[in-house]
Amino acid sequence: MRVVAAMSGGVDSAVAAARMLDAGHDVVGVHLALSQSAATLRESARGCCTIEDAGDARRVADVLGIPFYVWDMAERFKRDVVDDFTREYAAGRTPNPCLRCNEKIKFAALLDKAVALGFDAVATGHYAQVVETADGRRELHRAVDAAKDQSYVLGVLTAEQLSRSFFPLGDTVKPRVREEAAERGFYVAKKPDSHDICFIQDGDTRGWLTRALGAAPGEIVDTDGTVVGSHEGAFAYTVGQRRGLGLSRPAADGEPRYVVEVRPEANQVVVGTADLLGVDAITGDHARWCGPAPEGVVRVGAQVRAHGEEYPATAWADGDTVEVRLERRIRGVAPGQSVVLYDGTRVVGSATISAARLERSA
Known part of the structure; x- marks a missing residue:
């Protein structure tokens, strides 16, 4: 199978690319240039997509002996992720840019371009698992490493996108990934993880928004x-x-x-x-299903933050809208966040929260 390995320049994507090569696939490394003014050196562990990151990814590709390319998606990233982030906050909502990036960039723009060029699939260093069922369907599940699980930010993927996606690290805990990177001689084995919002490198979201909006x-x-x-x-x-x-x-x-x-x-x-702040009812729009949309009222687990708790709930879909009823109150649910629904470890789908309210008085 011909596979594009998305290589951010970090340790996770490096090991993911190596594992795809070990599995016998024809692998090409691709680094996404997402910043319109990438600094030569990263200022902290918060940012990503710098020139330094591209160089780190290239060094890993050289060790693996695979072709390596940089694809410039900075304009689309600004339009679909950064500008969307700014608009959402201006509208009084609280967006999750990682979900939007996965939806619009990594598993739309990147995957679409890869398929157009004759590739069969994309592999990334996300911590999640794709499980193939007896009838050949592919399901998205939580990672083995609960502390690193990224299934929440992948809840925007459709069944078609899952059919062309690989997450080779889903069955591995992070310390073992670093050990494997060191064993393979990767320079990035001890490189710090990027975190928070990648395009706000100093972590000051309020300051960034003030500069953007005035x-x-x-x-x-x-x-x-x-x-x-x-x-x-x-x-x-x-x-x-x-x-x-x-x-x-x-x-x-x-x-x-x-x-x-x-x-x-x-x-x-x-x-x-x-x-x-207590709410027990959530309405979401922009529904995305990782498989068939649920029929009728179904029991699910609902998660409203990337590393938050999962709450027992019922849910039902009505076109592009999802209604979620929680079995107990939860606090601090903001419009613009995403609610991701689970059936055990399986991701059912997601929606963007448009409203949250309290329906039961007790």
Whole structure:
């Protein structure tokens, strides 16, 4: 099988490419150039896609003896991921750019280009498993290494995309991956993992958004409308946030305050007590199914954060919309986040949260 190995320049994608080669596939390494102004050297472990990363990926390809190319997708990454991220925050929502990148870049733009060039599949260093059933269907499952599991950010993949995807690290824990990289003589064996939002290298999301959207001073209000503070842009806040509020007036009851609503039209941030954050019903749109869409009401596990807890729930689909009813309340669910549904370890699908509310009083 002819396979494109997506090589970020990190240890995971390096070992994934090596394992595909060991399995007998015809492998070509591809590094995606996603930054329109890639720095020569990375400033921290947060970023990726720098010139240095491309060089690291090339060195691994040389060790493996496979062809290596750099594909420039910076313009599409900016349009489909960075600009989408900015628009979502401006609209008072909290997006997950990793899901959008997997959907629009790695398993749309990259996979589509690979197939157009005559390749059969794409392999990445994601920690997830593809399991083939007795009838030949391919299912997406959680990784063996629960601490590194990335099935949540892959919940946007369709059955067709899964049929052309390989995740060779899904059955391995991260320490063993580093050991294997060292045994293979890869320079990147001890390279730090990139984390958080790759295009915000200093980790300051609020500062990045302020530079992108401009400062927009406004009010922070309590649920009764009382002004309790000020902000430089409502876009920098998310439902469930407690830190960094800078409230000028303490709560009369002495209880901590959290963001309970962001009102972009009024440029207001609303704060309230923790009990106002509890929800047990979620509506999602932009449904994506990793196999057949569920029929009727089904029991699932629902996860709303990349490394968050899975909650027992029921769900049903209505076209592009998904309704999820949680068996117990959870806090801090923000519009724009993704809810990913599981059946055991299998990923059923995902949706972008458009609303969350409390339906049961007890």
